[in-house]
Amino acid sequence: MRRFLLAVAVLALAASAAAEDTVIYPHSGPAAAQSPVAPRAGGAGTPLLVLALAAAGAGGWLLWRQRRSPSGFAGREARKLAVAESRALGNRQYLVVADYDGRKFLIGVCPGRIDLLAPLDGPAGAKAP
DSSP: OHHHHHHHHHHHHHHHHHTOOEEEOOOOSTTGGGOSEEEOSOOTHHHHHHHHHHHHHHHHHHHHHHHHSTTTTSOGGGOOEEEEEEEEEETTEEEEEEEETTEEEEEEEETTEEEEEEEEOSOTTOOOO
């Protein structure tokens, strides 16, 4: 993030240096006193500065939006894998119900090992007899 802000600052400084509209000439006599400031031809730096600031703002908004959303740029509906439920069994051991593309699986997790215990078929509210 710091590199991004530094790049934006350097771009803005370069664009503002190019956006100078006047050139001041030193005067050395009465003839030069008639026009001490001459307008500079061009002025293409101002649109460049506006474009750089707009791009920086759009990039910052996209980064902010990505960090706010738990799924990044893809929406929740684009994700296929989710942890539906988990229970701690103690000593860093867990039972996890993982949902992948509408199918549920019971997974055992412990240090150094993950095992598929059983695929869970049937509706979510169904009880075993």
